[in-house]
Amino acid sequence: MDNKTELDTCTSTDETDEYRFGYTHEEIERLKYQHQVWAKENQRFISRAGFNTGATLVDLGCGPGYTTLDLAEIVGPGGKVIAVDRDGERSLPLLRAQAEAAGLLNIETMAARLESFDLQEESVDGVYGRWVLMYLPEATVKPLIDRIAKWLRPGGVCALTELCNYRHIHIHPKNKYLPEIAGALIRAVTGERGCNPEIGNNLPGLLFSAGLEVEINVIIKAVRATTQEWLWPDALFRNHLPSLVEEGFLAQSVFDDFLAEWEARSKEPDTIFFSSPMMEVIGRRS
Ligand SMILES: C[S@@+](CC[C@H](N)C(=O)[O-])C[C@H]1O[C@@H](n2cnc3c(N)ncnc32)[C@H](O)[C@@H]1O
Structure with missing residues (x-):
């Protein structure tokens, strides 16, 4: 495979087929905070997967590649x-620039849609993916998992993290507008393409049906206002909610009331934001 191969230019102008939250500078930065906030959990998960030196791995929906x-x-x-x-x-250009700066020559980038992406059977040792299957039409996820199981060599591992209960996001002390915000986020991600923002629930069953031995673990992240980590939920709401209002998923008045309360609570060190539970699922090929 050629380094920096672009399989598919993915320049669709069909807006219903775009990555829901786009590729603005703010979204790329948000993904960076998100990666930093979840770094310890991600490292633990990767180490449980047991990826080895010398392995060939795939990072599905890598984004800027943190x-x-x-x-x-x-x-x-x-x-x-x-x-x-x-x-x-x-x-992908951002990932390539970071790889170059870090002197890493062992990354191949491929621009492709996962709905149809395929590799040769038994060609890789591991597959990793986080917060990406939730943006695929649900009907395409099972065929993708079946293909992933075929890419794995004997002993290979698939390690996926996805949300499993969006409605569980909550704030202490309670914000009465949050359930409506969560509902709007769910409807927006589901969209016209029939994506499942809680696809984490389906993954253990899908990996099992694909013939893999399955281990699961569920994690939640809690972050406190006035700390550096607060930037992550703060960016989530500030970046994503305005487009939900524009597209009619959320009433302007609910957004305004939520934001006013959010801003006030953001100054209080006793405020805590709890994420949706995340399903970490590992599938091993015997
Ligand atoms: C929330 S970001 C997660 C990025 C990265 N996995 C991480 O953990 O930071 C979702 C990524 O999935 C990619 N994505 C969404 N739908 C996709 C599809 N159908 N095929 C390939 N990539 C897709 C987006 O372009 C975006 O980079």
Whole structure:
């Protein structure tokens, strides 16, 4: 496979087919905070998966590639990471620039849609993916998992993290507008393409039906206002909610009331934001 191959230019102008939250500078920065906030959990998960030096791994929906870089360090110069994302215009060039700056020569980037992306059977040792299957039409997820199981060599591992209960996001002290905000986020992600923002619930069953031995673990992140970590939920609401209002998923008045309360609570160190539970699922091929 050629380094920096662009399989598919993915320049669709069909807005219903776009990554829901787009590729603005703010969204790329938000993904960075999100990666930093979840870094310890992600490292623990990757170490449970047991990816080895010299392995060939795939990072599905790698985005700007914050985890890709970690995976590339783990497999070392004798291994490689195939980083796949539909965004060949902004995310993959950013990943390539970071890889170059870090002197990592073992990353191949591929611009492709996962709905149809395929690799040769038994060609990789591991597949990693986080917060990406929720943006695929639900009907395409089972065929993708079946293909992933075929890509794995004997002993290979698939490690996926996805949300499993969006409605569980909550704030202490309670914000009465939050259930409506969560509902609007769910409807927006589901969209016209029939994505499942809680696809984490389906993954253990899908990996099992694909013939893999399955381990699951569920994690929640809690972050406190006035700390650096607060930037993550703060960016989530500030970046994503205005487009939900524009597209009619959320009433302007609910957004305004929520934001006023959010801003006030953001100054109080006793405020805590709890994430949706995340399903970490590992599937091993015997
Ligand atoms: C929330 S970001 C997660 C990025 C990265 N996995 C992480 O954990 O930071 C979702 C990524 O999935 C990619 N994506 C969404 N739908 C996709 C599809 N159908 N095919 C390939 N990539 C897709 C987006 O371009 C975006 O980079």
